[in-house]
Amino acid sequence: MPDDKILLAHGSGGKLSHDLIQQLFLPRFSNPFLQPLDDSARITNQTGPIAFTTDSYVVNPLFFPGGDIGRLAVCGTVNDLSMIGAIPAFLSLSLIIEEGFPISDLKRIVSSIFDAAEEANVQIVTGDTKVVEHGAADKLFINTAGIGWVKAGIHLSGMNAKPGDRILLSGPLGDHELTILSQREGFQFQGDLKSDCAPLNDLVGKMIEFSPSIRCMRDPTRGGLATTLNEIASKSNVGMVVEEEKIPVRESARGICELLGLDPLYLANEGKLAAICPPGEVERLLGVMRGHPLGKDSQIIGRVIEEHPKKVVLHTLIGGHRILDMLTGSQYPRIC
Amino acid sequence: MKFIDEFRDKDLAKGLLQNIEKTSTRPVQLMEVCGTHTVSIFRYGIRGLLPEHVKLLSGPGCPVCVTPNQDIDLAIALSRQKDVMIVTFGDMMKVPGSTSSLQKEKAEGKDIRIIYSSLEAIRIAQKNPDKKVIFLAIGFETTSPTIAVAILRSKEEKIKNLFFLNSQKRIPPALYALLQSEKLNVDGFILPGHVSAILGITPYQFIAKDFGRPAVITGFEPLDILQGVWMLIRQIEEGRAVIDNQYGRIVQENGNPLAMQKIDEVFVHDHAQWRGLGTIPDSGYRFKELYAEMDAANFDVEVEPPREHPQCLCGEVLQGIKTPVECRLFKTACHPENPIGPCMVSMEGTCHAYFKFS
Numbered sequence: 055m056p057d058d059k060i061l062l063a064h065g066s067g068g069k070l071s072h073d074l075i076q077q078l079f080l081p082r083f084s085n086p087f088l089q090p091l092d093d094s095a096r097i098t099n100q101t102g103p104i105a106f107t108t109d110s111y112v113v114n115p116l117f118f119p120g121g122d123i124g125r126l127a128v129c130g131t132v133n134d135l136s137m138i139g140a141i142p143a144f145l146s147l148s149l150i151i152e153e154g155f156p157i158s159d160l161k162r163i164v165s166s167i168f169d170a171a172e173e174a175n176v177q178i179v180t181g182d183t184k185v186v187e188h189g190a191a192d193k194l195f196i197n198t199a200g201i202g203w204v205k206a207g208i209h210l211s212g213m214n215a216k217p218g219d220r221i222l223l224s225g226p227l228g229d230h231e232l233t234i235l236s237q238r239e240g241f242q243f244q245g246d247l248k249s250d251c252a253p254l255n256d257l258v259g260k261m262i263e264f265s266p267s268i269r270c271m272r273d274p275t276r277g278g279l280a281t282t283l284n285e286i287a288s289k290s291n292v293g294m295v296v297e298e299e300k301i302p303v304r305e306s307a308r309g310i311c312e313l314l315g316l317d318p319l320y321l322a323n324e325g326k327l328a329a330i331c332p333p334g335e336v337e338r339l340l341g342v343m344r345g346h347p348l349g350k351d352s353q354i355i356g357r358v359i360e361e362h363p364k365k366v367v368l369h370t371l372i373g374g375h376r377i378l379d380m381l382t383g384s385q386y387p388r389i390c
Numbered sequence: 391m392k393f394i395d396e397f398r399d400k401d402l403a404k405g406l407l408q409n410i411e412k413t414s415t416r417p418v419q420l421m422e423v424c425g426t427h428t429v430s431i432f433r434y435g436i437r438g439l440l441p442e443h444v445k446l447l448s449g450p451g452c453p454v455c456v457t458p459n460q461d462i463d464l465a466i467a468l469s470r471q472k473d474v475m476i477v478t479f480g481d482m483m484k485v486p487g488s489t490s491s492l493q494k495e496k497a498e499g500k501d502i503r504i505i506y507s508s509l510e511a512i513r514i515a516q517k518n519p520d521k522k523v524i525f526l527a528i529g530f531e532t533t534s535p536t537i538a539v540a541i542l543r544s545k546e547e548k549i550k551n552l553f554f555l556n557s558q559k560r561i562p563p564a565l566y567a568l569l570q571s572e573k574l575n576v577d578g579f580i581l582p583g584h585v586s587a588i589l590g591i592t593p594y595q596f597i598a599k600d601f602g603r604p605a606v607i608t609g610f611e612p613l614d615i616l617q618g619v620w621m622l623i624r625q626i627e628e629g630r631a632v633i634d635n636q637y638g639r640i641v642q643e644n645g646n647p648l649a650m651q652k653i654d655e656v657f658v659h660d661h662a663q664w665r666g667l668g669t670i671p672d673s674g675y676r677f678k679e680l681y682a683e684m685d686a687a688n689f690d691v692e693v694e695p696p697r698e699h700p701q702c703l704c705g706e707v708l709q710g711i712k713t714p715v716e717c718r719l720f721k722t723a724c725h726p727e728n729p730i731g732p733c734m735v736s737m738e739g740t741c742h743a744y745f746k747f748s
Contacts, residue, residue, distance in 0.1 A: 241506070299400075308394075312394065315426075315429075315737065317433075368435075370433070370434045370435045370612075371398045371400060371434065371612070372398060372399075372400055372403035372434050372435075372436075372439070372612045372613070372616075373400050373403060373404065373435075373439065374434050374435020374436055374437075374438050374439045374612075375435045375438060376432060376433065376434075376435040376438075376747045376748070377746075377747060377748060379745075379746050379747075382725070382726035382727055382745075382746070
């Protein structure tokens with residue numbers, strides 16, 4: 055395969071397509087479900103509920119500190135499965151590539167997809183590649199769909215929050231969106247900031263094992279924690295109170311937020327989760343979360359209340375309070 | 391974070407609030423002139439912490455919000471010209487003009503780009519020599535020096551394809567106009583910290599001398615604002631009216647003479663049109679002859695006659711006469727996703743702050 059650029063012919067279904075699959079994808083993704091290369095993968099039948107989700111990834115730039123579009127495409131879908139308590143098992147992988155895309159970049163991304171899949175212990179069992187004319191897509195778009203198994207008795211849902219419950223957050227906010235933002239033209243921030251992009255299924259597995267009565271979990275991606283909590287409050291018809299001083303934000307992230315007038319509560323994360331659990335279990339669950347590398351900075355940030363249903367109130371640093379609304383609009387598209 | 395956390399300390403805030411409560415004996419209405427103050431006041435829940443009879447009103451200090459429709463319509467008309475690229479701060483994208491917005495024009499394929507500093511406009515003009523690049527120069531005294539420097543540098547580097555659509559404003563003349571209004575019911579002013587870092591203290595003296603109102607130049611952290619409010623209340627209770635400076639760590643008595651000099655090098659004062667306040671003498675700038683070739687107003691374009699929504703109260707809101715909740719459009723037809731007036735667009739707009747935080 056010429057180590058050069060992707061051509062339209064790479065997506066034609068002919069010889070070049072075949073070469074691309076054989077030489078670039080199969081050496082990394084080989085597994086018994088994918089190997090037959092039939093039109094569909096046959097996966098083993100399971101009893102009990104199956105979780106099924108899909109997401110498309112269009113991030114710009116494709117490579118950023120802490121990850122790239124490939125890692126994001128695996129982690130995002132794995133995390134969506136994990137948030138309802140499912141054990142992620144299989145992913146599909148679809149690429150839409152702009153003609154002229156460097157094959158060396160594609161190799162890097164495929165390698166990163168493989169590494170992330172291995173880290174998350176999921177298998178890529180089916181896939182597709184399309185190439186579009188120059189200008190018809192911006193470099194590379196990825197879609198992944200995922201299937202996971204839900205154990206008997208596990209039912210996590212945004213409708214489950216009850217007054218008295220506690221709200222937990224697994225770590226500092228804003229790293230992903232600020233990293234992407236700082237890579238865009240015009241910003242040259244320096245520092246240790248990198249995307250938090252990570253598969254949360256191992257952390258979630260441990261949390262569920264120790265505390266099967268967790269009411270719900272969400273990963274605060276686009277729209278940030280504020281939007282996530284509003285969604286849960288609304289679906290469960292409860293109010294929430296959140297303590298601003300308990301919400302972790304990294305120093306470097308805070309600096310950029312101060313400079314640009316951004317609120318970390320509205321920034322996207324790709325490796326954090328918010329969990330709601332009954333009050334009696336909160337301390338133990340916090341311990342479990344802090345014992346995991348992806349949850350070591352976990353905090354109890356607030357509680358669910360009966361008053362002002364569907365509204366989230368923030369107790370501010372200086373002791374005031376304000377409504378924490380959903381995100382409205384955004385100036386920074388294509389962060390994931 | 392160093393020098394930030396110190397200004398958000400809960401115990402110190404409590405102390406200042408106790409001082410305010412002890413000092414304040416009668417109802418007062420204070421106007422925070424600057425949109426950044428409005429946001430900070432909402433963000434930290436300051437209104438709810440103050441005694442009930444201490445009311446804060448928002449003023450005309452959001453540059454996007456006071457930009458009149460005709461300027462936005464002109465920017466839109468320019469964006470429709472052949473070989474024109476508009477570069478602008480992000481806030482301007484969603485501002486509704488009479489029938490369109492820059493955001494809508496961009497979606498239709500016009501070349502409109504968001505930048506974060508006026509010097510970026512120079513780089514873009516250099517990279518796109520076959521385009522006429524027009525920078526939407528909006529802002530108050532804080533932004534004007536950077537615009538002036540971009541113009542000076544553009545001249546120096548002999549860049550021929552960069553133009554500036556001038557809609558800059560000056561704060562003191564607007565306050566003067568506001569104070570002349572009989573409808574104004576304000577006992578004291580929280581003056582903008584960053585504008586004052588450029589202007590210093592002197593340009594505000596008329597507030598105390600001619601109109602007998604106290605004013606305090608104030609920083610933007612919650613403790614700054616609480617201290618500014620306390621300083622104002624003390625003046626009011628003691629029957630004094632002077633221009634105080636709470637933000638001494640940033641604002642010097644004579645401001646930033648170098649920045650002022652850059653503005654004066656490029657511009658002369660001129661009347662300007664403000665949304666809600668009308669035409670105010672000396673409240674804007676005009677290009678000096680030497681730089682007039684960069685004035686985008688020289689473009690020959692047809693602009694539609696300006697139209698404003700008859701029920702929009704942005705004008706009254708900007709003068710502190712009405713609050714957003716008194717507007718029939720607020721939260722019904724007008725919200726951040728579909729702003730009808732500019733006060734709902736900008737993060738610093740009063741309507742946006744009311745919508746988001748209360």
